[in-house]
Amino acid sequence: MPDDRTPGPGIPGAPARTGPRRRARGRRRKPRGRRRTGLIVTAWTAAGIVVLGGSGAGYLYLKLNGNLKSVDIDQVLGTGRPDKAGNGSENILVLGSDTRSGGNGKLGGGTDDGTARSDTAMIVHVHRGHKEASVVSVPRDTLVDRPTCTGTAGRQHPAAHEVMFNSAYSTGGAACAVKTVETLTGLRMDHYLEIDFAGFEKLVDELGGVRVTTTEDIEDPGSHLDLTAGTHRLDGEQALGLVRTRHGVGDGSDLGRIQLQQAFVKALVDQVKDIGVLTSPKKLYGLADTATEAVTTDSGLGSVNSLTAFANGLKGIGASGLHMVTLPVCYDPADGNRVLVREAEARQVWDALKRDEPIPQTATEGTATGEAGDVVSAP
Template sequence: MSGGLIDEQPATGDKPPRRPYLRWPFIVIIVGLALPAAIYAKLTSNVRHIEVTREDLGDARPAKAPTAALNILVVGSDQRDDKYAGKRADIIMLVHMSPTRNEAAVISFPRDSLVELPACRSRERRPGQQRRIGMINSSFSSGGIGCTWKTVETLTGIHIDHFVTVDFIGFKGMVDAIGGVNLCIPEPIRDEYVQLDLPTGWQTLLGEQALGYVRTRHSIGDRSDIGRIQRQQDFVAAMAKKTLSSWTLINPVRLFGFLNTATKSITADPGLTLGVMLDLALTTRRLSSDKVHFVITPWRYSTTYPGRVEWLQGPAKKLFRLIAADKPLTGTKIRPSSPEAPPATAPCPPVNSVL
């Protein structure tokens, strides 16, 4: 018999005793295999899932392209739970990934867009949405993510495969977990509404500053939602670059801190599992910058409702048809924004290392 890791002395003529230290390599291997599994289980349990059903989306959905392309709806909200009745989504994006994952397009929908909203059923203590002309981001408060999904599909004719929502409290934690994001600030920003005060030049934005930066619109550029979207796209690109850099990936503590915060901050459909997310993230890491296209839905200022924008139907429909049919945007003449919109950033002095 053996007690713990120490064997009793064998009787005369028995085989020599096994050495305790010979067992340790096997124990280390077992622990090494079990620990990642435990971490994966922990991260998986962090993610909240909401099923968007046929009752939410209706039967007249756009056809899916006959390829392995993926279309993922991304919504940024200021809370995670169901207590955001009356709140509206600040960020609405559609991420299109090509079948071989060697090219991606990110379409931003201005939150101030006046569009024809479809009827959506009430759900999760929300009132539902009547068919009417209204701002695109009101679908989120009216009917939740299912209503936003239906609204974007109806307006664009693009079949959406998955959704993910990110709450802004978690967004701040993700930025802090990677040590902040370096970004060029083209002009001073002093916005009391989002409590942001930044000088020009390269700045390392931590969580609270980062959230203020992606939300500010009152004290920079033309103070429009379009300018804010361009800044959001710049920030997302810079954050993705640092998150997927070796600086983050080769440090287990730093990587776990980021993933733990990120998974606590997101809600997705059941089909968008943690494994799928991680696979897509690592695939994105292999994309060169010229293969990721950030586009704003072609727009113009509304002449009827000051402060609102309307989509340019011809260019917008062309953009949506290309995405729906899984056609590349390379070489197309889709206008990313109105010529009235100023550039999102200005040149900054070079730095030795900008992640």
């Protein structure tokens, strides 16, 4: 089993919850240069370009359907889960991974097959009416209590106290990640969507790049990123470097990287809606082929028809309808490479989503941010 407490960047001494903690172990470690980072593309972005499935394009449809991989989360987790919302809203757990597993028993990787890792997660809450969505990023370095879970390959994994959030995925794959999120939030995850690095990079290239504006220079040799302040059209490799850089901006922590990812997702959503990618059948097929190769879904989205229907229900959500926050956390005073959930503020977030209401501003006031600020935006 991987070490759940592998160091990652953070800032010691920042505001934190009170109470006894472990003895501090010194200064924050220098951020790693080439640590791979989970890439999050929201559900409607990855799914929204596979509408060719509804065109009845014969063998092309079968090809796309064969690209998709899925895991039966409901069967693995069984009973004892939070109730479905029943108010017209939906919750989707969106993960990024650094490889694509090849089979139902291998989906999610980690200890079950030793092939994949997820470093970042987004909980996407689609509000009733499907015109707006609230997105909560969960830092990989957050210390959580991981519940007992059954991995995708059927192996039982014991509960663990105060381990990194992303250890759920590396330990038991998609099913364990979903159970950990449901335990953390009290919310039922209606769907699961995962996208791999290689697929994302190719997807950005298929789109012809994505335009972003940087307000300051960003240089990170470890991520092969060298951008001057200004507007750029990023190709797939540059986009991947942007969303995985840890110390190109801000305090060098995972929290700063999350801010970059959120800004890039908004730029990507705008681009998909604006460039008219659905007007060219050839371009549409290329995008659909890339997207379906790149994603892993829950079994409820495991066909092109179901994924298309799901995407059509989200097409009314644009960048202006995305409300993106980071899970309220503080740096662990005992280990600046870890963050702790600010329980009272986090409860405001989960209660609001359970009621299908906007996340209150008070939930994120005074929490750790990573100090990346408004470095990247859509032009």
